[in-house]
Amino acid sequence: MTTIAENEILTRTDAGTPMGDLFREYWIPAAMSSELTADGDPVRLMLLGEKLVAFRDTNGKVGIMDHRCPHRCASLFFGRNEEGGIRCVYHGWKFDADGNCLDMANVPPHQDFKHKVHAKAYKTAERNGMIWVYMGNRQDAPPPLPKLDMAEVPENRVALRFTQRECNYLQGVEGELDTSHVGIMHFGLQDKNAFVDRGDNSKYTVTNRAPEYKLQETDYGYMYAAYRPAEENTTYWRYGQFLFPFWTMPPINDLSTNVLARAYVPMDDTHCMVVALVMKGAYNRAGGGETGSNPDGIAGASQNYPYEPNTTDWYGRWRLKLNARNDYGIDRDVQRTKSYTGIEGVQMQDQAVQESMGGILDRSIEHLAPSDSMITRVRRQMIRMATQHAKDGSLPPSVDRADLYANVRGGQMVAPTNADWIDAYRRELDANPWQNVGAKAAE
Ligand code: FES
Numbered sequence: 001m002t003t004i005a006e007n008e009i010l011t012r013t014d015a016g017t018p019m020g021d022l023f024r025e026y027w028i029p030a031a032m033s034s035e036l037t038a039d040g041d042p043v044r045l046m047l048l049g050e051k052l053v054a055f056r057d058t059n060g061k062v063g064i065m066d067h068r069c070p071h072r073c074a075s076l077f078f079g080r081n082e083e084g085g086i087r088c089v090y091h092g093w094k095f096d097a098d099g100n101c102l103d104m105a106n107v108p109p110h111q112d113f114k115h116k117v118h119a120k121a122y123k124t125a126e127r128n129g130m131i132w133v134y135m136g137n138r139q140d141a142p143p144p145l146p147k148l149d150m151a152e153v154p155e156n157r158v159a160l161r162f163t164q165r166e167c168n169y170l171q172g173v174e175g176e177l178d179t180s181h182v183g184i185m186h187f188g189l190q191d192k193n194a195f196v197d198r199g200d201n202s203k204y205t206v207t208n209r210a211p212e213y214k215l216q217e218t219d220y221g222y223m224y225a226a227y228r229p230a231e232e233n234t235t236y237w238r239y240g241q242f243l244f245p246f247w248t249m250p251p252i253n254d255l256s257t258n259v260l261a262r263a264y265v266p267m268d269d270t271h272c273m274v275v276a277l278v279m280k281g282a283y284n285r286a287g288g289g290e291t292g293s294n295p296d297g298i299a300g301a302s303q304n305y306p307y308e309p310n311t312t313d314w315y316g317r318w319r320l321k322l323n324a325r326n327d328y329g330i331d332r333d334v335q336r337t338k339s340y341t342g343i344e345g346v347q348m349q350d351q352a353v354q355e356s357m358g359g360i361l362d363r364s365i366e367h368l369a370p371s372d373s374m375i376t377r378v379r380r381q382m383i384r385m386a387t388q389h390a391k392d393g394s395l396p397p398s399v400d401r402a403d404l405y406a407n408v409r410g411g412q413m414v415a416p417t418n419a420d421w422i423d424a425y426r427r428e429l430d431a432n433p434w435q436n437v438g439a440k441a442a443e
């Protein structure tokens with residue numbers, strides 16, 4: 001059972017909280033590169049409960065800083081993004097992307113003290129269409145960017161999607177670690193033939209809805225596999241990964257091709273940004289490829305949902321048109337006849353149930369089952385790492401060892417029943433590095 005005190009540790013990510021301080025040791029996905037143009041409009045960003053402003057300077061460099069001007073705290077969101085920096089409109093102080101003060105327009109030259117003033121700017125990096133930020137204490141020597149396969153795939157092969165979710169980040173993470181809901185919520189009314197025709201092993205999620213689990217702690221986080229009998233002498237495995245601080249790799253497609261990663265980035269404690277990176281064209285199954293789970297012909301399983309236009313509000317980015325205010329477009333007739341939920345879209349279904357738990361789920365009133373064993377283990381691991389870090393500053397190895405993230409994947413596989421689950425996983429990955437997956441898809 002998770003106590004109220006443990007739930008507080010798990011879900012609170014402001015500066016000064018155990019989990020918030022641990023998360024700040026890692027590089028965090030902040031925005032899409034396309035959201036910022038050189039000398040273009042500054043953007044409000046909410047990350048880990050901090051109100052930030054992001055801008056791209058004349059030379060293309062990205063600045064992310066506290067939105068409050070260090071002078072008298074007017075918001076730099078209203079600033080002028082001009083000639084290599086952002087200038088506060090109140091008294092004209094100007095800051096570059098590193099937070100250096102370049103000019104104090106209202107101070108006579110002989111009284112100027114700009115060299116003593118710094119905006120609170122964070123280190124940023126940009127790779128393959130995404131902007132990352134490091135909000136930790138080591139601003140002079142930040143750790144390396146994680147070598148996730150999806151962060152190495154060339155930009156023209158990456159499908160990147162941001163979606164705001166109105167709930168605590170952990171509800172999103174735990175949704176990915178909870179594979180038994182797939183055969184029920186997402187595929188609940190489906191006949192296995194809908195999968196058989198497409199040669200999709202997901203059929204086993206509906207022929208047996210109650211898998212068992214194997215679990216293993218790793219240097220990057222935790223790994224599990226849900227298993228059920230497949231055919232005679234074979235077993236159907238669904239491998240899934242949790243990687244610190246809030247990355248997941250769910251088993252959407254075959255393990256040989258399922259090159260993807262999803263981060264649940266806390267905006268504040270009741271909003272997160274789902275950052276989904278998928279390798280384009282990597283799938284040999286499951287129809288619609290680019291954005292993951294889009295099995296053609298499976299009612300309710302598409303990924304077609306439009307966005308509201310982005311606004312400049314702290315919560316204005318990447319919101320879906322269907323949301324809690326319109327019950328996610330639930331169609332009760334469809335629910336009776338075609339799809340389990342009556343809500344269209346795998347991610348929309350996840351969004352609906354996770355937001356329905358409330359802004360921050362009170363985990364002390366749950367009744368967890370054996371199917372939640374991965375969730376339980378990851379909670380324990382996260383609490384252990386966060387409290388240890390708060391106590392003596394010690395860090396999980398994943399902070400400084402970027403290589404731990406490489407060649408890690410979730411995915412499905414049918415293997416001989418007598419094969420060891422980790423050996424079988426390793427063999428399949430070694431035979432299908434992402435570089436080959438890409439080469440095959442590009443042919
Ligand atoms: S508040 Fe920004 S220059 Fe004065």
Ligand SMILES: [Fe+2]
Nearest residue numbers: 175181346350
């Ligand atoms: Fe789901």
